[in-house]
Amino acid sequence: MAEHKEEWGSKLGVILAVAGSAVGLGNFLRFPGQAAANGGGAFLIPYFCALFLLGLPIGWAEWTMGRYGGKKGLHSAPMIMGAIGKGGLARYFGVIGVLIPLGVSTYYMFIETWTLGYFLKYVTGGIGVDPAAPIAAQTAAAQAFYNAFTGTGSDGSLFTGDTLFTVFTWAAVFAINIFFIFRGLSKGIEKFVSFAMPVMAVCALIVLIRVLTLGTPDPAQPDQSVANGLGYMWNPNYSKLLDFKTWLAAAGQIFFSLSVGFGVIINYASYMKRKDDIALSGLTASATNELFEVGFGGMITLTAAFVFLGLSGTTAAVAGGSFSLGFATLPVVFAHMGAFGNFVGALWFLMLFLAAITSSLSMYQPAVAHIKESLNFSHVKSTTIIATIGTAGAFLTLWFTAGGSFWNTVDFWVGTYLIFVLAMVQIIYFAWVFGIDRGWKELHNGASIRIPPIFKIVMKYIAPAYLIIVFVGFTVQNFKASLAASWANTGARAGMLMIGAILAYLLVVTWMGQKRLRAAGFDIDDKLPSD
Amino acid sequence: MIISLIVVWVGTFWCFSKVLSTPQEEKVPPGFGP
Numbered sequence: 001m002a003e004h005k006e007e008w009g010s011k012l013g014v015i016l017a018v019a020g021s022a023v024g025l026g027n028f029l030r031f032p033g034q035a036a037a038n039g040g041g042a043f044l045i046p047y048f049c050a051l052f053l054l055g056l057p058i059g060w061a062e063w064t065m066g067r068y069g070g071k072k073g074l075h076s077a078p079m080i081m082g083a084i085g086k087g088g089l090a091r092y093f094g095v096i097g098v099l100i101p102l103g104v105s106t107y108y109m110f111i112e113t114w115t116l117g118y119f120l121k122y123v124t125g126g127i128g129v130d131p132a133a134p135i136a137a138q139t140a141a142a143q144a145f146y147n148a149f150t151g152t153g154s155d156g157s158l159f160t161g162d163t164l165f166t167v168f169t170w171a172a173v174f175a176i177n178i179f180f181i182f183r184g185l186s187k188g189i190e191k192f193v194s195f196a197m198p199v200m201a202v203c204a205l206i207v208l209i210r211v212l213t214l215g216t217p218d219p220a221q222p223d224q225s226v227a228n229g230l231g232y233m234w235n236p237n238y239s240k241l242l243d244f245k246t247w248l249a250a251a252g253q254i255f256f257s258l259s260v261g262f263g264v265i266i267n268y269a270s271y272m273k274r275k276d277d278i279a280l281s282g283l284t285a286s287a288t289n290e291l292f293e294v295g296f297g298g299m300i301t302l303t304a305a306f307v308f309l310g311l312s313g314t315t316a317a318v319a320g321g322s323f324s325l326g327f328a329t330l331p332v333v334f335a336h337m338g339a340f341g342n343f344v345g346a347l348w349f350l351m352l353f354l355a356a357i358t359s360s361l362s363m364y365q366p367a368v369a370h371i372k373e374s375l376n377f378s379h380v381k382s383t384t385i386i387a388t389i390g391t392a393g394a395f396l397t398l399w400f401t402a403g404g405s406f407w408n409t410v411d412f413w414v415g416t417y418l419i420f421v422l423a424m425v426q427i428i429y430f431a432w433v434f435g436i437d438r439g440w441k442e443l444h445n446g447a448s449i450r451i452p453p454i455f456k457i458v459m460k461y462i463a464p465a466y467l468i469i470v471f472v473g474f475t476v477q478n479f480k481a482s483l484a485a486s487w488a489n490t491g492a493r494a495g496m497l498m499i500g501a502i503l504a505y506l507l508v509v510t511w512m513g514q515k516r517l518r519a520a521g522f523d524i525d526d527k528l529p530s531d
Numbered sequence: 532m533i534i535s536l537i538v539v540w541v542g543t544f545w546c547f548s549k550v551l552s553t554p555q556e557e558k559v560p561p562g563f564g565p
């Protein structure tokens with residue numbers, strides 16, 4: 001039975017879907033900490049450099065490759081990369097473009113569960129932080145709730161007694177995701193993001209206004225003001241610009257924030273019509289991400305923390321990492337906001353939940369598309385198979401919670417390292433194998449804006465070089481230690497085995513797929529002239 | 532801070548206004564066209 005061809009209902013739909021995929025917890029929790037630790041306001045200089053020299057060019061290349069593949073009836077990264085790279089090795093590099101989103105989805109939905117769980121707690125009275133208690137006790141209470149909810153104490157702890165709440169919340173999160181994936185691209189993902197993105201913006205705006213109007217809540221602490229809170233993140237320390245680590249951090253932040261090299265843009269763009277604009281669409285999706293990151297994340301998180309916790313409290317919170325900041329520190333902040341604290345907390349975690357789910361939906365779609373086109377399965381069958389794999393992966397995530405070593409291992413290899421690899425491979429194939437002139441022409445097919453020609457040079461020389469330098473720097477800094485940690489305990493080993501299992505499944509399906517598609521007459525090696 | 536905020540807010544608004552003002556490809560109803 002022929003299924004209807006999947007495509008976006010409107011140009012705004014694909015923009016909001018890509019923006020939704022990009023906007024996530026990192027915009028609100030990771031960016032502020034990175035900026036504060038790497039020069040404050042001065043960080044925005046290497047940050048915007050990375051946006052224009054790395055993020056935007058690689059993003060545009062992905063949009064172009066995706067739409068090009070879609071013209072040939074191809075929607076998965078392996079088959080699209082195979083067409084771009086004229087077959088062979090490129091196709092198997094493209095497998096990374098499904099491994100990343102599917103692998104990340106296993107633990108990402110766990111984090112999404114936290115956001116929904118906290119939201120539910122805040123609409124029913126909070127997580128038990130007493131604002132009258134000493135700050136140390138409040139922080140301890142918030143941390144204890146976080147540890148219990150996420151099961152960091154020991155493996156399997158989420159499946160016993162009081163902490164079943166986490167498992168049930170995960171089940172709700174999973175069901176919501178699968179519901180929208182089953183409904184398909186236009187009726188599912190597009191419809192949801194068209195609602196979720198504006199709601200997210202409204203929630204962010206309300207929280208922003210609340211934070212900026214906090215003034216100096218404690219007269220006994222006159223230094224803990226909104227102005228000083230903004231200064232904590234934004235006061236520039238230009239000497240940091242002389243440190244290579246600052247430029248590395250900025251490039252990394254832009255990279256992960258825009259979700260380039262993630263396997264999502266290439267899949268989403270493949271459902272566009274051949275003359276749909278991608279130049280302005282790519283720019284708009286990126287701009288939306290930057291608005292949430294710089295305009296909201298950069299203004300809310302650390303300012304709110306500073307006003308209530310002061311310099312030392314905020315510094316400690318940043319040092320604790322993004323998740324500690326978001327799920328242990330901010331609850332203490334909300335507890336101090338008086339009568340409306342729970343309301344603001346609920347809005348904050350609802351916003352994070354919407355940010356997370358618009359990202360997680362984008363992680364399943366590439367995997368569904370991959371098995372669908374490779375084995376000619378129906379949408380229902382494909383979604384069922386991916387949901388089964390997702391459930392298995394999620395079970396491992398929910399079980400191996402001790403110290404977070406399972407998901408930290410998967411996050412490093414699949415959610416960090418392989419993203420650098422895929423982005424490097426993609427831009428090199430795009431600019432050097434497909435050809436920059438051909439790629440530039442294809443990018444501007446149907447374009448609503450003309451991209452300045454300087455970006456041709458950026459795409460061919462600067463972005464690949466920048467990426468290689470960042471990749472080498474990152475490898476030198478992290479590879480050895482991460483390799484050792486990846487086999488250090490049961491959780492980490494389970495993570496590595498899961499990655500191996502998913503990779504094996506993807507390689508087999510890709511191999512079967514290229515045989516089937518070639519036999520069915522698809523131009524998977526780009527042998528036919530393009531229009 | 533001010534420059535960054537102006538860039539992201541104005542930039543995003545400009546992008547969306549351009550997207551919304553660019554006409555979507557019109558579908559020619561059946562029976563019409565060359």
